[in-house]
Amino acid sequence: MPESTEGKTNEHVNFYCLGGGNEVGRSCHIVEYKGKVVMLDAGVHPAYSGIESLPFYDDFDLSRVDVLLISHFHLDHAASLPYVMQHTNFKGRVFMTYPTKAIYKWLLNDFVRVTTITDDSNGMDENSNAFLYTDEDLNSSLDRIERLDYHSTIEVDGIRFTAFPAGHVLGAAMFLVEMGGLKFLFTGDYSREEDRHLSSAEVPDVTPDLLIVESTFGTATHVPRLERENKLTTVIHSTLQQGGRCLLPVFALGRAQEILLILDEYWQRHKDLQNVPIYYASSLAKKCMAVYERYINMMNDSIRKKFTETNENPFHFKYIKNVAHADRIDDLNPCVMIASPGMLQNGVSRQLLEKWCPDPRNTVIMTGYSVDGTMAKKLLTEPDQIPALNNPDVSIPRRMNVEEVSFAAHVDYEQNSEFIDLVHAKKIVLVHGESNPMGRLKSALLSRYQKFKDTEDEVKVYNPRDGSKLDLEFKGIKIAKVMGQLATSLPEDHDTVSGILVQKNFDLNLLKVDDLREFTGLTATVVRERQVLRCNVKRSLLYWQFTQMFGYVKILIDDPNEYSFEVMDVVRITLEESEALATIEWHSGIVDDTVADSAIAIIISCDSIPASVKKSSHQHSHAHIKEVHSDAVKQEKHDVLIKEEDQTAEVNKFNSSVKKESTDLDSVLSDDYSPDIRLKHISMLLHAQFGDLFVTLPNNEGGTITIGKHKATIDYKNFNVDCKSNVLRGRIEGILRRSLDLVAPLSHE
Ligand SMILES: [Zn+2]
16 A cells, blocks of 8 residues: 655645636636646636637637636536637647536537527628637537546546536536645535525535635625525516516526426416416527436435436426427417526527517516626616617617516525635635625635734635736645555654655655666666776875865775775765875765765865875874975975866866876976966865856956855955855855865965
């Protein structure tokens, strides 16, 4: 059994709001983390048409999307999907639940048809981009849509996601997504109230880092369900009694089924109404009935019970007549008409509204959420007249009653805040709400979590606008699975285990080298490095110089024929005094290479120190070496051993097994051990320690070392180190002190 081991780090995740930011409509969000991209929903805005109704797709390179998850079939969440799949560079995988896909297909067929008719009659020309896609586009994209069940988890390239019931409409899902230690929950539209056919949304048993939650109703409180049902049936009943007609504009499917269940039951109980027809004007009604029957297992207990007890489809209504077109009905007498679209922008519901609105006996009842900018929203202000759709110059008087009884299955403040409490995320992004309710919800949540401000549990709430990007920080927990031999011999308590960390996508596995091939197909190669340098110094001096630089060195062999020691447990140095050669050996690796570089630099520079050679050869006591060293200053110029070109050679120019010809002590005379050369040595030592982080200033004035946000400047005039970080300054001063010791003999007076 693999075990897990964890570590905490600060991580950043990007959230892009392409739609549904401070608005209800064209939902589309992108979560990007460590190069993986998840897109959530691809809707259209019901108040606009054509290209204008799309989310801001130009704001993100859709070719980078790995996975697109569609929460439910409503047009403001799904209707631009064929456009994304057929007319952009999107090449990711698309997922939705089984019922969502089944209904989506019919709905979008209808959407293509309705927008085409409307835009035709609007007299729009072809260049207006009124048509986002054709039936053909829709059909060819269908095959590429994959389906998933509630509670099933799918993994795509290290992105794991699970669908949970969201209430709202048949098949609506929340998605819990995990990638590389980041967990986020996207609610989509959701409801926390059991209604006639759907269960309430579930709370996943996981604490995500980030919650993306709808805010449609902001801080509003729903009227209790029973009261709403009573109001609906009362308004309808009294309208019919006074000889009027009722229009209920609804979205073709979903909430319509809930209204139908309420009315069918009410008619059952009221004999006086049974000869009054209820029309459900939807070309999709018949087709979707099958879907509602097939997925009865995804609905709540009461509807399942009804189904199993009576063996009848609860959606085969007794008092409701399905009609495909509004013009086929007799609307001279009282009747109830349930017709789409819900926003009254076009189609059957709009035709009937225009026809019925001058008669004060009639009533229009808004049962859904009315989006800003649509006729549905405008009607709620009870205008005296409305513009005719086919001729905006013509106004139609509005005398019919306007009522609003909401059956929109979105959470109210109490339900939403309770859910948010339970989810317990520290970063909350509000979407799917008009500016005001969304802003009010943000304030309410902030004051709800005020007590956590400036603590570890501080809750941040965001209400991004369309086109904006959020950079969110969270505490990432890295979990690595311990596999193979390591897992069988884990320490009892919480001791550390060490091994080789192998990453595939976001999965981290910790293994022993021996298990590499079996578990990862990788092989391990150890690169042993070896360099031989000329080194004409005695062992005592070499030892002293290394202890000056590294503090401690471990003597391995100290006999007359061989002298070798180890630096920082990784680099082994062997000195052959008779040959004047030093061999440096280490395993190739970032850290070990750096230590080896320093060792090479020391050997090169100590070889170039004129005095060291002669004097130190007499010394065996470490305590006396310092004296020897200062004596060296007095040595004459011709004691210099190293050629000019060797002095300026950079450490990394030495190849392995370089043997330099022995330099004849008397034949090679350097002109001078100038301060310049001395400074070059210091630069070389600093470079060996800090690599490319060390940069020399022009004219040998000094150098800079930049590590992270800290920058240190070294002035070669006085060897002062200017640095805000005491730690870094201390480290550099220590190295400088030792370097100066090493090159001190070079200063000539
Ligand atoms: Zn919805």
